[in-house]
Amino acid sequence: MSQITEMRLGVTFPTFGPDAQPEGITKVSRTAEETGYDSLWTGDRVLAPVAPSTPYPGRGGVMPGVYENHLDPLVALTFAAAHTSRIRLGTSTLNGLWQPPVMLARSLTTLDLVSHGRLDVGLGLGWMPEEYRAVGVPWKGRGARLDETLDVLEGYWSGGSFAHDGPLFSVPETRVGLRPQQRPGPPVLLAAFTPRGFARIGRRLDGWLPGAMPLTDLVSMWSAIVKEAEKAERDPACLRMALRVNPELTDTRTDPEQVPRRGTLQQYVDYARAAAEKGVHELFVDFGQTPVTLDERIELAGRFLTGVRAG
Incomplete structure (x- = not known):
């Protein structure tokens, strides 16, 4: 079996923009499952400030207009789970600090539980201080807050009785009868691009959620994560990488140096196949940031899947 066929492929479903409606979620989710995609993904936004204090990390620093209309990611995933049966369900990324960890x-x-063990938890810290202000969570100290949140998740999923007493959160000893189908819990992946983030992944998490970048940079960062896992005496083979691609599609081929920032659909297909050859475990694509109709979005997803898996 070649690496091309081993790499899992995913697609986002509409939780942003005009297609973020029940009909859009149902149509994309069912079609993705029927055509052979391995996973469905969604993101997390709570604000679209008129004048954000921090530039958007991509697309020239301008946040896509589709983010002005955003559904709750976990509610949307639950709805998608009810309309599918096989395909995995992931968050890329869920801001895990905007609510109490319990x-x-x-x-x-x-x-x-309700998806019968299909959840992948992709966490991120976000990029916009205004969102933290809106939900009443401090922007400063996000890394420490994330570590304690992970402590609570692990304790909650450990089964039996559980208690937590930390600098930020306190949970009195309690019996937890609610258990996830995946044991000890759903896989937790992290979007991170700093040495501290890489160490956190290697030390305690299940994988990495990078955004599309030149593959030489991707491989270098992944090597850093592998080294951190080895330092923590964990088997790096237990970690996985799920690469997010947000295409900016063009009608004509762009200079190869512009890929994966922008290019034709075929150039993105070629990028995905090259990523598979470099050992990427999973790649998922978001056509929701492309100005197309819902039917065109589904058609692009079908062509992309066929192109990557051809040959």
Whole structure:
């Protein structure tokens, strides 16, 4: 079996923009499962400030207009789970710091249970201070807050009695009867691009959620994560990488140096196949940031899947 066929392929479903409606979720989710995609993904936004203090990390620093209309990611994933049966369900990324960790643990456990063990938890820290301000969570100290959140998730999923007493959160000893279908819990992946983030992945998490970048950079960062896992005496083979691609499609081929920032559909197909050859475990694509209709979005997803798996 070649690496091309081993790499899992995913696609986002509409939780942003004009197609973020029940009909859009149902149509994309069912079609993705029927055509052979391995996973469905969604993101997380709570604000679209008129004048954000920090530029958007991509697309010239301008946040896509589709983010002005955003559904709750976990509610949307639950709806998608009810209309599918096989395809995995992931968040890329869920901001895990915007709610108390014990509430997050209950929501994630419920979703894993009702989806029959299909959940992948992709966490991120976000990029916009205004969102933290809106939900009443400090922007400063995000890394420490994430570590304690992970502690609570692990405790909640450990089974039996559980208690937590930390600098930020306190959970009195309690019996937890709610258990996820995946044991000890759904896989947790992290979007990170700093040495501290790489160390966190290597030390305690299940994988990495990078955004599309030149593959030489991707391989270098992954090597850093592998080294961190080895330092923590963990088997790096237990980690996985799920690469997010947000295409900016063009009608004509762009200079190869512009890929994966922008290019034709075929150039993105070629990028995906090259990523598979470099050992990427999973790649998922978001056509929702491309100005197309829902039917065109589904058609692009079908052509992309066929192109990557051809040959």
